[in-house]
Amino acid sequence: MWKEWCTVAAEEEVRINGQIRARSVRLISEKGEQLGIRHIREAQEIAEKKDLDLVEVAANSDPPVVKIMDYGKDKYRKEQARKAARKKQVNINVREIKLRPKIGDHDFNTKRGHVERFLRGGDKVKVTIMFRGREVQHPDLGEKLLRRLASDLDELGRIESQPNLDGRNMVMVMSPKKEAPPKADVGSGERQETQETSAARS
Template sequence: MPVPRRFDRRPPERDTTRINERIRVPEVRLIDDEGNQIGVLKTPDALVFAQERDLDLVEVAPEAHPPVCRVLDYSKYKYEQAQKVKQARKHQQQITVREIKFRPKIAEHDYDTKKHHVERFLKHKDKVKVTIMFRGREVTHPERGTMILDRLAEELSELGVVEQRPMQEGRNMTMMMAPSKAVLTGRLGEVDGDQPSEAGESETAPAGASGDGAATAAAEPTPPAPEPPAAAAEAS
């Protein structure tokens, strides 16, 4: 968490770039505002050259002999340099290494819990250092540690790849895992949408047709029943 400025007692960073009158060398190699080589000039003459164009004389290569200076707008130059640094930091990938420790006689429940932690770290694109800690005479059975590490690597093969095979270091055995390509590219867990099969469509079509026929039959009006002959004679 950044320290608020009012509580930060450190002095602000000083701009060490020498410009204009701060350039103390007797002569400089001058480059104008269009990038053209002017040549070696006396420093006062180079400063006049920059002032005539309402620009600054900026020392860009102080280690050269003579130092190289450019004629430019220093405020704009400083802003552009800050933007370049910002973009470089944005594209720079920060690699974090996590560590999870196992015991060679770890219980199944504890193994599942620690495996879940490794899985979470790999999904966050962190590297994981898995360590098997041996105590006492357990170190005489390194195959138990190898078995745990191989099992872990196999069960998490979709999330991580083994960057360093199990290696014995004193009483510890370590293995390094890195996120898999699927995790780094964000393609993990992509599943295509389900599409109905042709057989399913052919089976549902007749059912839909019979349903439509039933609906049509139900919609047709029922003809009225004819009156009995006797009732018709009385009516006449």
């Protein structure tokens, strides 16, 4: 174990065992006990007898602080903790939907469906109204469209960034609400209504 971790320590810029340069160190046992200031060789011998590593944990102290530990086990534990922390992180993507200010109802409903899907998936959505020519002289049309979209999807998302005119584009950002209502199952509703109607007739 003593020689095995020297290479690993060099890669991580952590000095262990024979890599520790100081002649005197403040030694901490594997149980966290303060063992006082020891000559480096004495500290190394104590660690060797326990078949453990000597790890420099505070190189800038005077003298440097070293601790007796199982370096491999400690490294594994820290790596598992980092993985657990990464799993808890919520990765939110930002999707973009582009609309024209004079978009028809059918196309608007299609775009709204895309935004709904993104919000349900936990993504933010950047909605951009693209003006052409003299359309930019009527930004109120773009804002009205964005407000309509936000109102239609009020149960799923909230406006994170209010509609803002940027050059020839107007941009609004929506973010998902923490608890979005489940998507309605239209088919099951129709089946239930049919069953109730049949029961009433019988």
